[in-house]
Amino acid sequence: MSKKIITIIIAAAMIASSAINAFAVGNTSNNLFNVSAQTYTTMSATDKEKFINDNLDVKLQHMSSLVTLTANGDYDKIAEEVKNALDSGLTATEIKESIYHSGAYCGFTRAAKALDAADTALKALGQDITYSSRITSSEDVRYDEGLATQRYLFGQQIGTITDDMDGALKLQTKLLSGICFGDFYNRTGLSLYTREFLTFCTIVGNGNCAGQLNGHINGNLSVGHSKDMLRAAVLLNEKYNGEEKTQLAFDVIDSNTNEVSESPSPEPSIPTNTIKTNYKSDSEELLGIMSHFKTDDTDNYVNNNIDSQTQEILINAVNAVIDNTDIPKSDDKATQVLIDIAVMSAQGGRESEIPSKVSEGLDAGLTKDNMLAVPLLLAPYNGFPRTLNMRASLSSALEDNDTQSGQEIKTTVTMTIGNPIMTVNGKEQNIDDDDNTVPVIKDERTLLPIRAFVEGIGGQVQWDENTRTSTLTYNDTEIKLTIDSNTAYLNGAEKTLDVAPTIINDITMLPIRFIAESFGYTVMWNQDSQTVTIINADNIENVFAKGDINPASPKFTGTSYMNWLTQYNEETKIPAFGQVTFEPCTRTDWHYHDGGQILLVTEGVGVFKMEGEPARLMQAGDVILIPPGKKHFHSAINDSWFAHIAIGVNPGVGTTNWLDKVTDDEYNAAVEEARANGTIREKSDIMFPKGDLLKEKGYSGTVYKNKLVENETTFNCPEVDNYTMEKGARTDWHSHESGQLIIVTNGTGLYQEEGSDVRVVKAGDVIEAKPGVKHWHGAANEQFAYIVVNGNPGHDKITWDKAVTDEEYNSVQAGGNTAVVKTDSGNVQGYVKDGTYTYHGIPYAKADERFVPAHKTDSWDGTKTAYSYGQIAPQSGGNNLPTMSEDCQNLNVWTQGVNDGKKRPVMVWLHGGGFSTGSSIESSAYDGENLSKKGDVVVVSINHRLNSLGHLDLSAYGDKYKYSANVGMTDIIAALEWIKDNIDQFGGDPDNVTVFGESGGGAKVLALMTSPYAKGLLNKGIVESGATENMGAKFTDLKASQRVTEITIDNLGITPDRIEELQNVSYEDLTAASDKALVQAAEEMGIYEAFVNGYSLLWEPVVDGDFLPTSPVTEDGFAEAGKDIPLLIGSNLNEWTVMGNPMANPNEELSTEELNKRLTDTYDDKAQEVLAAFKKAYPNESDTSALYVDNTLIRLPILKLTAHKADQNGAPVYSYVFSWGTSYHTAEIPFVFNNIDKVSVSGDRDEAEKLSDIMSSAWINFAKTGNPNGDGIPDWEPYTRSNSAVMIFDNETYLAHNHEQELMSLLAPNYKY
DSSP states (O other): OOOOOOOOOOSSTTOTTOGGGGGOOOOOOGGGOOOOTHHHHTSOHHHHHHHHHHHSOHHHHHHHHHHHHHHHTOGGGHHHHHHHHHHTTOOHHHHHHHHHHHHHHHOHHHHHHHHHHHHHHHHHTTOOOOOOOOOOOOTTTHHHHHHHHHHHHHOTTOOOOOTTSOHHHHHHHHHIIIIIIIIIITOSSSOHHHHHHHHHHHHHHHOSOHHHHHHHHHHHHHTTOOHHHHHHHHHHTHHHHHHHHHHHHHHHHHHOOOOOOSSOOOOOOOOOOOOOOOOSSHHHHHHHGGGHHHHTOTTOHHHHHSOHHHHHHHHHHHHHHHHTOOOOOOSSHHHHHHHHHHHHHHHOSOGGGHHHHHHHHHHTTOOHHHHHHHHHHTHHHHOHHHHHHHHHHHHHHHHHHHHHHHHHOOOEEEEETTOSEEEETTEEEESSSSTTOOOEEETTEEEEEHHHHHHHTTOEEEEETTTTEEEEEETTEEEEEETTOSEEEETTEEEEOSSOOEEETTEEEEEHHHHHHHTTEEEEEETTTTEEEEEEOBOOOOSSOOOEEOTTGGGEESOEEEEEEEOOBTTTTBOOEEEEEEOTTOEEOSEEESSOEEEEEEEEEEEEEETTSOOEEEETTOEEEEOTTOOEEEEEOTTBOEEEEEEOOSTTSOOEEEOOOOOHHHHHHHHHHHHHHOOOOOOOSSSSOOOEEOOOTTEESOEEEEEEEOOOTTTTOOOEEEEEEOTTOEEOSEEETTOEEEEEEEEEEEEEETTSOOEEEETTOEEEEOTTOOEEEEEEEEEEEEEEEESSTTSOOEEEOOOOOHHHHTTEEOSTTTTEEEETTEEEEOEEETTEEEEEEEEOEEOSSTTSOOEEOOOOSSEEEOOSOOOBOOOOSOSSOOOBOSOOOEEEEEESOSSSOOOEEEEEEEOOSTTTSOOTTSOGGGOOHHHHHHHTOEEEEEOOOOHHHHHOOOGGGOGGGTTGGGHHHHHHHHHHHHHHHHGGGGTEEEEEEEEEEETHHHHHHHHHHHOGGGTTTOSEEEEESOOBTTTBSSOEEHHHHHHHHHHHHHHHTOOGGGGGGGGTSOHHHHHHHHHHHHHHHHHHHTOEETTTTEEOOOSOOEEOSSSSSSOSEETTEEOGGGTTSOEEEEEESSBGGGTTOTTOOTTOOOOHHHHHHHHHHHHGGGHHHHHHHHHHHOTTSOGGGGGGOOOTTTHHHHHHHHHHHHHTTSSOEEEEEEOSSSOBTTTTHHHHTTOTTTSOOSSOHHHHHHHHHHHHHHHHHHHHHSOOOOTTSOOOOOOOTTTOEEEEESSSOEEEESOSHHHHHHHOTTOOO
16 A cells, blocks of 8 residues: 655654754763773773873863863862963963853852862962953843854754743743853853863763763764764863763763764854953852843743742752752741752752652642742752753653643533533533523633633632632642733743633633643634533553653644654664654644654654645554655644654755744644544554565564555665564564664564573563674564564665574563462563563562661552563662662562462572672573572572662661661561562462572671561571671671761761751762761771771671671670571682682692792792692692682681581581682572573583582572482581581582681681681
8 A cells, every 4th residue: 555655743853963962951871871981991091191192182181171170169179280281381261261161061159169269370370360351242142142153053953932932941941042152152262162172071070961961972073073082081080070970971972873073164263352341350250140040031930930038048058069068958848849959950960859859849839830940040050951950850750740640630621602501521510500601702712611610620719809810720730810911820920811811791701721721631622513622631651651851842832752762873774763752732843854754653643734735633553754845743632642753764864944833723723624634543452553464484473564664765764664473473583684673562572682592572672683693583472563674775685594493482481461470569470481480670669768668569550561670779880780770679580380379499599799789680690590490499589779878877866767777688678578478479488488699698698697677587598608707797886887877977068967968969979978988987996807908897787786686696606596597608719819810720730839939929938738738628629729718708707607607506507618610709609590501600511510400409409498418419417516517519529527627727827716
């Protein structure tokens, strides 16, 4: 069937240069990017210096450092940098102007302080610091000249202020053009392109502001500044910005797909005509032009929404953050919310907390504009990047709140001109007791008796006879209208009405559209019947997230959202795909595309109108082909949200040309015409029609193909197809010469690349198959549909391989009713892989606040899919970490059966990383499938709070924080409680739970065995290399933990009476302050930590006398709570002795001479005694291994725990040493999990499999019965002090007695256990 080519636009996708992203807002977590900064930050000092000098002019180096110091508030370092800058040829003007320019982006007050520091330094060096104005734009042209500069840098798509903008957006737009580009970019003293470079450097120094960073990367690329130039600046200033800001900057640079312009526009000459002022210094001038923020607010938006007293409080709060002084508080709840928003604005990086803060503010009676005005008030103090981030976060949270509120009441009100009868949800009733009250039309606008409508939807109406004013309230919206006045107030903001309210027959008649739309309703007008219908518009349940507020919003009437699903791929030539979501009644301006556009409608109902052609409906499944150069607009209809995917065709061809606004009359006429020309279809089960039955080779089962887009020259777009697979259908193994893009639109499917496990994919997932990578995909246990784009037309050959066998396909079952389990909170659905039921990311608890125990997770309706791993605890120290969140309480389950009534042993894995880092998914060795399958056990792994969020001791500050020092452990308790309540549905026995862990995970097991709060939740424990002297054998005492907290809050500038402020300190600031306090407290108290070879405390549980009455090792035994819990415990022969040393090889063949030399270097005069004792203890090991024996770090603390546990004469304890190959720390884990097929291990493969079988069997036996013995395992006696029975796991596994006492006494003669 041929498709008619028609025209319509997408919202923001048309901005080919992506330049408008310079003003897009929102944070991007580092984890969204895969490219690491390591390539640059790990360079040698010589290579770093060469890279920087090769890519960055020496003057720009110093300018970048000056603005970086300013952004970071490092004023005491300004003087040194000023001297270095002068020595390198910079003038005093260039130095000061660099700092001045940064003020717009890091805050005026920060820059003013830096300017004063620079003046002091310059004066001391004999420089003339006499003030001279460098302002070039007068008051009457600031905005226009600023806008012109904006457009010169970022393109003509940068829009002007329009009357239909809301107050906040209008003011934001005016400030950006008038101040950033009028007051700053247009100054003399520095070139335009240099200023754009310095803007980038300042934003890097701010941290967090990834959206603005990306925008100004684009700005720099457009003026000819290469990515390596930007990287050089980041690398140069790493010492000032620190690791996190540096990492973010590299990530954003590397993720930006644009390239430097080969032919940038000529750089304009530096302005020379300056305006005389009366200022005495640059800093005074800078602070003086802060007044522009008020003079530019011609609509008094800020003053109308925040009173002067509150403004002063909020400014004081921001200055307190900047100066690190006490932040003001208020007893008034609403004011305190505004203070909190102000503080979040100043700190940056806390946008994720905004939704809850918005809800709190609405509950306290604040309006939307009360909150939206805060970041605009504080823009001069925070700089524009932080301002835009916070504004966007507030807007998004408020929109979400509106949506939720709108869903609570579904009301339709219908009134007809001249008819005294109205309907509310289909029920007729009189508009008023007076039958003469009817709707009327005045000045071509509909006026309704408003009380009937407002009260009909559940709102309230108040009338003030003296002022003749109606006050209408509905949810959180208040409208004030006065009779015969065209001025209305919406939540305090002044609005102009097309028609004034009036009184007819003693009844107040008000303009319905303004009121209804302000309340979130949609107004529809039927000209033929003269009927007004007011309705809550239908939302949509799109499989793709709606994304952030559309960067192209100024070119829309209404609200739209943008979610880029993919970006243009230069290698595969696959275009960008972005989803745009429209709120009801939202429409684009009139416009056309130089390169055309293609839309795939995904949800809801929209309208498009091309000049000279009839308007028509757009609905899910439609494909809209937009020829180049055709003028058009498109929109959502009145009563439905609407979404489409836009394909960025003809990459690099022209731009989007925005024209006039679409008037209300044009929009309404188009909607009416489109409804008349078409019918709104019932929603289909699939997004796009199936198409024709596919009969091509390469497929098994029933498959349909619908060609959505042809590959032809008009659009230069690869063919776009939609495939629908019935249950059981799949492709053969195949590869694509130029790669393939798959966008899942419906159902659940399977995807596998050669050499990798099968992935379960669901609607909303996006898969990018690399060129030449062999893979297959198919439906799971339900219908599965997806969009496919093959790369690079003409070079898109598909190479088909063998069919996917039934065995391969059936290895994973998903979708339909597969693997659905009912939990206390709701249904969860996993998948079945080779017979193992698998669930990832199940929430087990939720913490509403920091430092307090989590509570049972909230319930949910329907079925929650558990296909993907959950978020991990916030942490530092690693690259490419999974998504992190303080809401990290989730777990994973592997089991051989569900809902079957069986009572399988449960093995709960606790990850390593001490109590500071790590996660349940940090290693493939943690996968529980093989262990579950081998032993018919249920394997569970857990994520929980770590580091300061899990163990900062606030117990001295009130009962609320009684358990703060141990909330990381209380999370684990909550997970064990979830297991107790739910694991039977997963085929597990809640009364047979073994908790096992390695390193820090083992120490967590010991903490559980010590805590009375874990009583009845675990029945056995396994500790693998899980103790050092200060972590595991014992834990931190209360005095030390409380001292750490005292120093932490002092480092943060928080006094004890303001302890609640810790709830809002950014994780990064909290980490920096508390990690520093660990060292400070240890140095002060003389606490040495062998693990770090210096004075330091570690994040770990605290012996508080309650949660932990004692440490695991007591003076004369083992913790009483663990007496009746069997324990299997051991360590690895080498542990950390070979870690971090690539030359360490315990199996290296050395000459006798070389061996003796190394032994002497290691053990001095005891060398030969140690060698002899080692050979006696480990006769099967090479002599070289004697160089790498772990002793005091882990082995001896493990022996102490083992012996003290044995001394209890309670449940047995079993001891082991793992000595296989290079037995480094963690080396035993894949053997325990029976996962040597998933990770690489040393040694002979066959021998490794035998050892894996023995170890995993022993662990399973112990989990089942508390005794590791069984078939194929040497007789394993419990440990006692007299027999010192230790199982040696190696090529030969055997039980040794009293084998290492002599060796340990030589290595650590003073250690007692």
